[in-house]
Amino acid sequence: MLSVLHLYENHFYGTIPSSLFTMPSLSDLDLSVNDLNGSINFPNSSTPSMLEYLYLGQNHFEGKIIEPISKLINLTELDLSFLNTSHPVDLSLFAPLKSLSVLYLSGNPISPASLDTSLDIPTNLESLLLQDCGIIEFPNILKNLEKLELITLSYNRIKGKIPEWLWNLPRLTTVFLKNNSLNGFEGPVDVLVNSSVKELNLEQNCFEGEIPILPLSISVLSTQYNRFTGSIPLSICNCRSLTDLLLGYNNLTGPVPQCFSNLTFVTLRKNNLEGSIPDAFYLSSSLRSLDVGHNLLTGELPRSLLNFSSLEFLVVDHNKIKDKFPFWLKALPNLQVLILSSNKFYGSISPHDQGPLGFPELRLFEISNNNFSGSLPPRYFVNWKASSLMMNEDGGLSMEQALVLNSYATIGFSGNRIEGQIPESIGLLKELIALNLSNNAFTGHIPLSFSNLSNLESLDLSSNQLSGTIPSGLGTLSFLVYINMSHNQLKGEIPQGTQITGQPKSSFEGNAGLCGLPLQETCFGTNAPPTQQPKEEEGEEEEVLNWKGVVVGYGPGVLLGLAIAHVIASYKPEWLVKIVGPNKRRSR
Structure with a gap:
C-alpha cells in the first residue's frame, strides 16, 4: 500500500484530487513547489485521514483552504508557506491539530487577531515559521508554546522591544528575527x-545600546546591520559553545577580544574598533573566516594566524595596519580570499625567489591602495588554481560557504607603486572576471595573453606607463563590459569590437598615439602601426584557474569593488545564508 507520495518541484497544475486525502495508508504527501490552484475539498468519509506529513507550500491555491485541512487531525508536520492566497491565515483554525509539531506559514498574510495570546493554537508546536507574513507586533500567542524550539519571524514589520517572556520558553533554541x-x-x-x-539572528533591525550578556549555551550570534554601541562584551569569552560571531555594521568601539581562537566565523566589519588584532590564536583553532575590515585597527598582522590551517577568508581592509606583504600566509592550505586594501602595507609583493606567488587556492586577491612596490616576475600567476565546491541537497555549500565563493575570481592591485611589465602568465587565469591594475607604474606592452581571458568582464589598466598597441584579441572578449586604458602611452588603432567601441571615449583618453572609435581621432590615412595579433602560447604547460564568473552589476571602475563587497556580504555560515522556508524538512 502506498504510504509516501512526493511530487514536489514538478509542473503539476489544476486542483488536488480529493481522493488523495482518503487513501487508507498514505501518511506522507508532498505537493509543494508546483502550480496547483483552486480549493481543497474532502470527500465524505467515516474514516479519518492517516496523513501525518503534508507539504503544499509554493502553489497558487484560492479560497479558504485551511478549514478543510484542519480536519486532518493526525498531522504532525504541515507546510502551507507561500500559497499566494489573498485570504489572511487564521491561526485558530489549527487548534484541532493536537499532534502538530511543525507548521510552515511563511509568505502568507496572518490575521492579526489570531496572534493574540487568548486564542488556542496547537501546544505541541516545536517549529513555527512566520517569515514574511506582514506581522507588525510581536505575537503574544507564542507564550502558550512551552515546547517551541524554533521560531522564525524574519522579514516582517515588527517594532519595539523583544518581550522578556520569550526567553523563558524552556526549549527555545533557535530565534530568527532578521529584517524587522x-x-x-x-x-x-x-x-x-x-x-x-543557541542560535540568535537579529540582523537588519534598529537595536541600540550595548550587546546584552549572552547565555552560555549560545553557539551562533548575528547582530549585523544594527546600531549597537559600546565594546564587545568580554562575557563572550565565557561562551564555550560559541562558534559563529557576526557583529558587523554597528557602532562598536574598544579592542578586539583575545578569545576568538575557539570560533569558526568572526565578522566585526564596519565598526570603530581600535588597537591591534590579538596575536593569540592557538594551534587548535578552527577559525575559517575573519573579517575585521573598516575599523581603526593598527599594528601588524598577527603571526599566530598561521595556526589556522582551516582559514579560508581573511579580510582586514580599510584599517591602519602597517606591515610587509604576508608571504607567510601561503602556508595556509585553504586560504581562498585575501583582502588587504586601504591600509599601510608596504614593500614588494614578489616572492624572494621571484617565482609564483604561492597561494594555490586563492580566488580573490585585493591589495589596492597601499604602498606596495617592486615588480611581478613572469611566472607570478603560475600554479593558481581553485578546488570546486560541491552543493549539498539544501542548496548550501558543503563547506558552509556562500555560493559567491564559487562565482568570483578577482584581482585588485590598484593604487600602489608596482612597476615593471605585466606578467604574461596572467593569461593562465582563464575564468578571471575582474582585473584592476590601475594607478601603478607598470611599463611595457599589454600582454597578448589577455586575449585568453574569455570570461573577463572588467579590465582597468589606467594611469600606468604602458606602451605599444592594444592587443586585437581584446576586441573578441564577449563578456568584457568595462574597460579603462586611459592615461598611458599606448598607440595605434583601438581594436574594433562591440564591447570596446561601446565604451566611453574617456576609457582611452590620455594616450596621445591612440586612434579609432570610441575616440574622435580617426586612423584613416595615418601611418598608425597595426594592433598586435595574439599568438599561440609556447613553453610552459598552462595551469588553468578554474573560476566561474557571475555578473552582479557594472559601471565605470566599479565591478571589482562590487564583486568584493558581494563576497564580504555573502560569506556567512549556511544557517545565515539559507532562508528557512518551505520544504526544509526535519529528519524523521
Whole structure:
C-alpha cells in the first residue's frame, strides 16, 4: 500500500484530487513547489485521514483552504508557506491539530487577531515559521508554546522591544528575527543569561545600546546591520559553545577580544574598533573566516594566524595596519580570499625567489591602495588554481560557504607603486572576471595573453606607463563590459569590437598615439602601426584557474569593488545564508 507520495518541484497544475486525502495508508504527501490552484475539498468519509506529513507550500491555491485541512487531525508536520492566497491565515483554525509539531506559514498574510495570546493554537508546536507574513507586533500567542524550539519571524514589520517572556520558553533554541524594526530588549541587561537559545539572528533591525550578556549555551550570534554601541562584551569569552560571531555594521568601539581562537566565523566589519588584532590564536583553532575590515585597527598582522590551517577568508581592509606583504600566509592550505586594501602595507609583493606567488587556492586577491612596490616576475600567476565546491541537497555549500565563493575570481592591485611589465602568465587565469591594475607604474606592452581571458568582464589598466598597441584579441572578449586604458602611452588603432567601441571615449583618453572609435581621432590615412595579433602560447604547460564568473552589476571602475563587497556580504555560515522556508524538512 502506498504510504509516501512526493511530487514536489514538478509542473503539476489544476486542483488536488480529493481522493488523495482518503487513501487508507498514505501518511506522507508532498505537493509543494508546483502550480496547483483552486480549493481543497474532502470527500465524505467515516474514516479519518492517516496523513501525518503534508507539504503544499509554493502553489497558487484560492479560497479558504485551511478549514478543510484542519480536519486532518493526525498531522504532525504541515507546510502551507507561500500559497499566494489573498485570504489572511487564521491561526485558530489549527487548534484541532493536537499532534502538530511543525507548521510552515511563511509568505502568507496572518490575521492579526489570531496572534493574540487568548486564542488556542496547537501546544505541541516545536517549529513555527512566520517569515514574511506582514506581522507588525510581536505575537503574544507564542507564550502558550512551552515546547517551541524554533521560531522564525524574519522579514516582517515588527517594532519595539523583544518581550522578556520569550526567553523563558524552556526549549527555545533557535530565534530568527532578521529584517524587522526591533530596537531593544525588555528586561535587564542579563535577560538572556538563563535562556536556552543557541542560535540568535537579529540582523537588519534598529537595536541600540550595548550587546546584552549572552547565555552560555549560545553557539551562533548575528547582530549585523544594527546600531549597537559600546565594546564587545568580554562575557563572550565565557561562551564555550560559541562558534559563529557576526557583529558587523554597528557602532562598536574598544579592542578586539583575545578569545576568538575557539570560533569558526568572526565578522566585526564596519565598526570603530581600535588597537591591534590579538596575536593569540592557538594551534587548535578552527577559525575559517575573519573579517575585521573598516575599523581603526593598527599594528601588524598577527603571526599566530598561521595556526589556522582551516582559514579560508581573511579580510582586514580599510584599517591602519602597517606591515610587509604576508608571504607567510601561503602556508595556509585553504586560504581562498585575501583582502588587504586601504591600509599601510608596504614593500614588494614578489616572492624572494621571484617565482609564483604561492597561494594555490586563492580566488580573490585585493591589495589596492597601499604602498606596495617592486615588480611581478613572469611566472607570478603560475600554479593558481581553485578546488570546486560541491552543493549539498539544501542548496548550501558543503563547506558552509556562500555560493559567491564559487562565482568570483578577482584581482585588485590598484593604487600602489608596482612597476615593471605585466606578467604574461596572467593569461593562465582563464575564468578571471575582474582585473584592476590601475594607478601603478607598470611599463611595457599589454600582454597578448589577455586575449585568453574569455570570461573577463572588467579590465582597468589606467594611469600606468604602458606602451605599444592594444592587443586585437581584446576586441573578441564577449563578456568584457568595462574597460579603462586611459592615461598611458599606448598607440595605434583601438581594436574594433562591440564591447570596446561601446565604451566611453574617456576609457582611452590620455594616450596621445591612440586612434579609432570610441575616440574622435580617426586612423584613416595615418601611418598608425597595426594592433598586435595574439599568438599561440609556447613553453610552459598552462595551469588553468578554474573560476566561474557571475555578473552582479557594472559601471565605470566599479565591478571589482562590487564583486568584493558581494563576497564580504555573502560569506556567512549556511544557517545565515539559507532562508528557512518551505520544504526544509526535519529528519524523521
